[in-house]
Amino acid sequence: MTPRAKHLSLFGMMALLLIMVGLLQSWNVALTILNLCLISAIMTLGVNIQWGYAGLFNAGVMGFTALGGLAAVLVSVPAVPEAWQAGGSRTMLGLCFGGISIGIAVVTWLKTANWGKNRYWLTGAVVAAGYAVMRVTVDPGIAAIEAVEPAKTGFLGGFGLPILFAWLVGGAFAAGAAWVVGKIALGLRSDYLAIATLGISEIIIYFLKNEDWLTRGVKNVNGLPRPVPYEIDLQSAVWIQTWAERLGIPVIEASSIIVKLSYAALFLSVLLVVFWLSETALKSPWGRMMRAIRDNEIAASAMGKDITWRHLQVFVLGSAVVGIAGAMLTTLDGQFTPASYQPLRFTFLIWVMVIVGGSGNNLGAVIGGFVIWFFWIEAEPIGLALMDLITAGMDTDSALRHHLMENAAHMRLMTMGLVLLLALRFAPQGLIPEGKR
């Protein structure tokens, strides 16, 4: 089978699976899965840029996703004037102090290279003083902001712009965070990057959960504006009603299918753009250089390539793509819930997608995102059915059967672990191998 035929058959099978879900469960479910498949594919592309192009292990995908979500909130939610009046200027001033003191600390650090031990103490003192000034300024401001109608707002709100802008801003946020992490951890041993990114992603989540003045924390931000029409408006439109009648489906279902299809169209266009850009980059001299660095760092550095700088570049680019996908995810959900970010779901599942799909190959990353997301969702009904079959011989009120049925949902973690281990062992190249160029 030629590679092209293989790719087509893989994507064909994927489409078939989704159509089967549409026929057996419902089209709404199928489209929900499709939308998340598209977002997963974009995340996978981002991670693939880091891992497949440069061999960097990023265990902080969750953090960059969440930063994308934060962007969605900050861009789209209308500002809360009362909160701004209550403590906005004070908080902003404090944050400026914080930024300035970081700047002073960095300058101090750089200018005192030959001061010996005093260098640490001086920089430490600058940081401590800056932090104290910031806290003293910021704390009353934050308290005032959080006191403004805590049940409804209690935060500064955002800029009230169309949420589509958030996709770009999310990418920028993630890129900024990635730059800082990369500056610290790249150039050290490879597993330090993994641990540092794991750490930063946890901190980002803690930050989002606890800084209520910015994100409302665990109180969540609901009802984000949408880039597509609302079901209610669609239901009253005449053309929908006639279409639904002609197809013989209820109007409510028809409207939600249309909403999901419009999301799918938006996501698909982003996926295509990102895919095209990464393919072009991979085929360009830059991509060849990245692969050369990945395959043999010492040889590449002997050829005069700046390895650390190139790693930083590719790390920032990949994280930006993950941030874009994170903003899209929050847009789709219509709400921002910091507590829902779990490393297993948002970091390690993405890794399973990349490895299973085929690292180093963008098409592989996309199919990996589709396949793994599909089975992640469908593992639950499949697992339940399987457990039902296995325990069919037992008493209906047997404790073991009850336990097995109740915990069948956790089968999917095990399945994903098994899939990852089997893929690494028996098909380390993935579904679509990188191939020779």
Place this chain on the structure above:
Amino acid sequence: MTDFLNALALMSNFAIVPGLAYGSQLALGALGVTLVYGVLRFSNFAHGEIMSFGAMVTILVTWALQARGINLGPLPTALLALPVGIAITIGLCLVTDRLVYRYYRQTKTQPVTYLIVSVGVMFFLGGLIRFIIGPNDQVFNDGTRFIMKASAFKEMTGLDQGLAIKASQSITVVTAVIIVCVLFWFLNKTRAGKSMRAYSDNEDLALLSGINPERVVMITWIIAGALACIAGTLYGLDKSYKPFTFLQLLLPIFASAIVGGIGNPFGAIAGGFVIAFSELFVTFAYKKVLAYLLPIGFAPDGLVQLLSTDYKFSVSFMILVIVLLIKPTGLFSGRTL
């Protein structure tokens, strides 16, 4: 003078005693990570789940014992169940090594691939644990809760501030001290321990001297499994057991290992206490302590807390970053196993 003692009691109650217990738990966890790193040369992301698995087995055995009416009186029954838990956890480590890691060792795969493999193991174990015991909180500490109650301390010393010492905290510290002594005796005095250190120091030289690598790896997994099971059970006894927390614990454990210099057991212990005490001291509210120490009228209004308690886990990361920036090889670099 009483003011000073009151301040000291307050600090001990909320920071020093919990810090000792938490530090011991982190140290035991970090020792496992560091040993696996020293011999197998990869960061084991599955270590948290191995701890969780060990604690889970111990809990199940504890329940079985409790159902038969067996207990240890004032001590938690879990201590009786611990040996079974350790044995089964060691079995798990050896089985995963045989089925999963051995292949990559034989093919001489690069460390990053190992790391991803351990992520796969982590996923699988996480699912297995939730499948067996469910995702909820399990309380299994049935011993005496306190060896010193706050009220008893107040009566004894006549101070205003109480100092409570939980039985689980003292059990943790005592167990940790015993385990660490045994481990260092093993590494420094026995033949097997010396061969492990030799292998970690210089693999080729060790092979030339006739050390069997498979045996060294086996011993490493046995120790790592036992340490993980003990650390997980102690953590569960002290706080409570919840499968989800062990993924979060992974970060402070890695931080402890790296801060001390990864691959160095002494560093892992020191790192564990550094991380634990910094977490508690940075998130401690100094208001009452200052009220005792400063002259009357100077007591601060705010909580005087450097970071809110919610950021406890992020402290370990900040220390990790500082160490990575200033001394990437860790505080006790240069010495491995």
